[in-house]
Amino acid sequence: MKLIREFREFAVKGNIVDLAVAVMIGAAFGKIITSLVDNILMPFIGIFINSKFESLAKTINGVPIKYGLFIQATVDFIIVAFILFLVVKGKNRINRKTEIVKETKPSLTESLLMEIRDELKEKGTTN
Secondary structure (H helix, E strand, O other): OOOHHHHHHOOOOOHHHHHHHHHHHHHHHHHHHHHHHHHHHHHHHHHHOOOHHHHHHHHEEEEEHHHHHHHHHHHHHHHHHHHHHHHHHHHHHHHHHHHHHHHHHHHHHHHHHHHHHHHHHHHHHOO
């Protein structure tokens, strides 16, 4: 029973749920990027090379070497990595702006403490 209780506590922790959500969103995001690459970018690139990457292959001793599929996967990876880079860069920019706002605006407690400090300084200099 202790093992089941520990597993339940582990499974419902926020981090596990957050990870599950991230995996699901990542899978959906991957489908969007795959569709972008397969249906929009690669046909456009195919116009310039007069071929589709999927069709690029060489047969050696009766074994097909489908290097076009490798090129396709590499292009997919580069595009996904670049888009994720842009997402993380945007998130970091937002975080920096939030930190700057937090640094420039003191909290109510800090404001009150600064007022008390200033009053104590004034009383100390007038005596």
